[in-house]
Amino acid sequence: MTLLFAPFQPAPGLAIWSLIIFGLFWWLMAKYAFGPIARSLEKRDQDIQNALDEAKNAREEMSNLHAENERLLIEAREERAKILKEAKDVKNEIIAEARESAKVESSRIISNALAEIESQKKAALLEVKNQVGAMAIDIAEKVIRKQLEQDKEQTAYVESLIKEINP
Amino acid sequence: MRMNSHRHLFALLIAALFSLPISGWAQHESDEQQGDTTHSEGMVEHAGSSHEEGHATFDPTATALHHIADANVFTILDFIRIPLPMILYSQDDGLDVFSSGRFHPGEHDNGEYAFHRYVMFEGNVHRVKDWSFPNDLVEIGPHSFTERIVDNDEVVYLNYQGQEYPLDHRSTLDNGLFGGKITSFYDFSITKNVLTMILVAIILFWLFRQAAVGYTRREGKAPSGVQSWLEPVFTFIRDEVAIPFIGKDRYLKYIPLLMSLFFFILGLNLFGQIPFLGSANVTGNLTVTGILAILVFLVVTFSGKKHYWQHIFWMPGVPVFVKPLLAFVEFMGVFIKPLTLMLRLAGNIVSGHIAILSFIGLIFIFGKAGESMGGSLVGTAMSVPLTMFMMAIELIVAFVQAFVFTILTASYIGAAIEDGHH
16 A cells, blocks of 8 residues: 555545536536526427427428318319209200190190181181072072962971071 | 436447446556556655666656646646645644745656745645744755655655655545545645646636527527537437436436536546646546535435335335345445446546556656667657557547446436336
8 A cells, every 4th residue: 555546545625626616617507508508409499399390280281271172173073063964954854844835835726726727617617508508598589589479388498498407 | 217218228338338348447557556566666766866876767657646646736748837826724834825836846746945844745745744844935955855665654755954854645535545644734725636627617618608608699590600519419418318317307407417517527538638738637536536426426315206215215016025135235326326436437537547658658668768769769669559549549438438427427316306107
């Protein structure tokens, strides 16, 4: 133990001074250097994290928006197809309806015409009958005039005949 | 402990691996010194009587030990000697404050003057025990110290006017445990180590203050200047040491201590590596590392929560008869943990210094202390690559040891503040 290994001997002065120096160093660094640095780094980390989160959110929103647009587009397309189909249906319906009503109308017109024709025919026939009757009477008159004085019974018989012809 | 990631365990392992061989080396080195004891005395004898022998001898052990020791003078390149303030206290003479320039330190940092019965021997202040010695500024001249073994104890004698005065030992507090002795005075001086600590602390504060100002002044902007190269180291310690061991919600409270420890130790380690600038061996000094370890011990102890103390004194989940045994082991561990912090750091750094000094010493050994020019050249050719290699390793060790000290501190704190739920 004769050899003095000086660095491993506790020295009172060095002990006190290292305590003071390190203590002061610790306190000053905590207050003016490491504390503020650590806090700003923490804050910066948080800011970066927030910014990243925001970017991620924005991206998600964008993709959501995109999906929404896509969806809307598809929906619109479907809507259009639906509308077109509906329109087609309506068109067909209208055409069918029109056709139907035209058919009805035409048949009505035709039947009206037929009825008119019938009545006209009847009227015409009546007219003809009357004319024919008159003519027959005329003829008969002329015929009869020649025989007028023959018999009153004969005239009555002619009139009954005319009645038979024209009911 | 929140060691949920294997990466942190791995980092610890690497750190442990790095610290082991160097510690082993330190052991080896100190063994060698034990063996070389006789050499050391040869050198000391020379200091007293070189004028009789007429030629110099070189003792590498003594030189290495002298260079890694604390000193009351800041010696640069062995000829620029910056005097330091002396603050001495003795029971009979009271407080004494003066500059160590009064000793006129010369060759081997031996003072050529005595002042108030104090003298400087190999850079350290000693006290003349004899009261008949003049209590004033006295010229004692160079080569006036002799070292002799008295009762298995190394005693330095001062030769003054044909008379021998025994000197008190260096002022230490170990009560003879590590070779120090009870002295009649206490040395509270600003020594080389203290001055180095102050310098490193000021440089670090200046650097980090600049960075801190940058963070507040350019808030929300990209880091620049000092910030850019301090930030990666800072965030490394934060993300690999503080947060994994202490936890994201509580690390902010302990970050100043961890960062202070890391950068203070790293700064001192690196400052001690600068050649020719005193090469102060501060973190290789057990007193300094001891103070750091005591602070860590206090922080850990006062941070300890119920869960921590429960695990020490009454370990849950083990049979009752094991509990007292575990309590004993765990209680020892409370003190052994900071003790290992103290020893590991000092051992690694001091061994690095000794290795470098030993390699440089090759020049003088081969050169027969300046007598053989050819030997000196051979020694230099061997010494330069070896020293460069050693310095490169020491550069790694400087970082690794600072990191190990910090990561272990973080793990102790993490264990102390751990909550019950795993």
